[in-house]
Amino acid sequence: MKQPERVAVIGVGVLGASVGWNLSRRGAQVVFIDAGRPGEGVTNWSFSWVNASNKTVSRSYFDLNVAGMSAHRDLAKVIGPDSWWYPSGHLRWAGEPTAQARFLKTAELLAGWGYRVEEYTGADVRRRLEPAVTVPGEARVLFYPDEGWVHGRHLVRRLVHEAVASGAELRSGVAVRDLGTGGDGSVRTVALSDGSSLDVDVVVNAAGPSASHIAGLIARHLPMRAEPGVVARISCAPVPIHRAMHAPHIEMRPDGDASVVLHSREIDALIDTGEEPGQLARLLHESARHVVPELGDSPIAQARTAHRPIPADGFPSVGPVPSVPGYYEAVTHSGITLGPVVGRLLASEILTGERDALLTDFHPQRFPP
Numbered sequence: 405m406k407q408p409e410r411v412a413v414i415g416v417g418v419l420g421a422s423v424g425w426n427l428s429r430r431g432a433q434v435v436f437i438d439a440g441r442p443g444e445g446v447t448n449w450s451f452s453w454v455n456a457s458n459k460t461v462s463r464s465y466f467d468l469n470v471a472g473m474s475a476h477r478d479l480a481k482v483i484g485p486d487s488w489w490y491p492s493g494h495l496r497w498a499g500e501p502t503a504q505a506r507f508l509k510t511a512e513l514l515a516g517w518g519y520r521v522e523e524y525t526g527a528d529v530r531r532r533l534e535p536a537v538t539v540p541g542e543a544r545v546l547f548y549p550d551e552g553w554v555h556g557r558h559l560v561r562r563l564v565h566e567a568v569a570s571g572a573e574l575r576s577g578v579a580v581r582d583l584g585t586g587g588d589g590s591v592r593t594v595a596l597s598d599g600s601s602l603d604v605d606v607v608v609n610a611a612g613p614s615a616s617h618i619a620g621l622i623a624r625h626l627p628m629r630a631e632p633g634v635v636a637r638i639s640c641a642p643v644p645i646h647r648a649m650h651a652p653h654i655e656m657r658p659d660g661d662a663s664v665v666l667h668s669r670e671i672d673a674l675i676d677t678g679e680e681p682g683q684l685a686r687l688l689h690e691s692a693r694h695v696v697p698e699l700g701d702s703p704i705a706q707a708r709t710a711h712r713p714i715p716a717d718g719f720p721s722v723g724p725v726p727s728v729p730g731y732y733e734a735v736t737h738s739g740i741t742l743g744p745v746v747g748r749l750l751a752s753e754i755l756t757g758e759r760d761a762l763l764t765d766f767h768p769q770r771f772p773p
């Protein structure tokens with residue numbers, strides 16, 4: 405297959421940065437385009453837990469996420485782990501018996517699939533892993549040692565910086581307004597909000613929650629779910645926790661040296677009731693202080709409601725749309741976990757025309773025209 409002359413990557417979150425970095429290091433001429441600043445979309449408002457333990461809904465999705473975890477480890481060896489990669493494992497425990505039975509059943513399934521999981525008592529966890537956490541001494545706590553978390557904004561900046569240093573171009577603060585096609589229906593031009601236009605051979609739609617809008621520019625319908633989530637950052641130094649964890653009613657992880665990120669699916673459910681992000685952040689903070697009392701006096705620094713980029717059936721949409729040659733999608737929830745693997749596999753498909761078996765179930769064509 406002929407190497408594309410020029411690839412426009414539309415959207416520079418974790419997906420766009422990963423695809424563009426892989427394309428650039430394999431010799432393609434890449435132009436990153438972002439309406440805002442790289443890494444400041446959903447990627448900056450994510451719980452950012454790298455895992456496959458929450459992905460048991462189908463075996464192929466689980467396998468892709470396991471490959472995603474490995475891809476982070478591989479990437480850290482190539483670009484270095486500094487300031488973005490935290491492979492510190494993940495803790496989960498429940499507050500009531502039904503939830504506990506569910507978690508233990510999932511852990512059993514995962515162990516059967518060869519996924520590493522260990523069980524500790526709450527007392528062990530306080531003694532060996534997380535002294536600041538008020539988990540009851542007799543609680544059964546699952547520890548997933550191969551999981552971790554990522555500082556999404558730092559990862560994106562690192563990938564873009566490396567790609568630009570080796571010849572890629574970055575256009576930030578300009579939005580894609582239109583995509584033009586040639587007589588054979590293939591993508592030919594990208595029109596930008598500053599009035600300029602780029603000639604291209606390939607475009608990658610990595611616009612996250614706006615991916616459906618970008619697909620619409622080539623008259624494609626990419627159905628997406630509306631599933632917003634609220635995330636709060638708490639300022640605290642020193643940071644009292646060392647890893648990502650799901651405690652009853654609250655998820656927490658460190659966010660560098662001076663803050664903690666909080667999220668909860670229970671609080672996300674209140675977004676539709678019209679509560680302000682600030683009020684929802686106070687509820688997150690209230691739940692967090694029950695688990696880590698030290699967080700009680702720390703201020704809420706930031707709170708934001710963000711939209712998950714989820715294709716309607718819940719699975720990634722990754723690959724070409726054959727009716728529009730040159731147009732590719734990289735749209736997925738769990739994009740923090742999947743960014744590096746999707747970036748590697750999609751770049752390879754763009755450059756060689758060969759599709760990796762891991763992507764079999766996630767073809768954009770499954771959504772009818």
Ligand SMILES: Cc1cc2nc3c(=O)[nH]c(=O)nc-3n(C[C@H](O)[C@H](O)[C@H](O)COP(=O)(O)OP(=O)(O)OC[C@H]3O[C@@H](n4cnc5c(N)ncnc54)[C@H](O)[C@@H]3O)c2cc1C
Nearest residue numbers: 415417418419439445446447450453580612633738739741
């Ligand atoms: C509350 C919450 C919790 C989450 N927790 C996890 C988790 O624990 N683990 C996990 O793996 N995933 C998690 N996710 C999902 C994950 O964060 C996303 O899948 C991932 O960040 C998506 O990255 P992206 O690059 O597709 O999108 P984004 O980071 O949003 O990047 C898209 C970019 O496109 C740009 N853009 C949009 N329109 C245009 C246009 N017209 N022209 C040019 N640029 C444009 C935007 O400015 C943006 O920078 C969570 C998401 C949320 C909301």
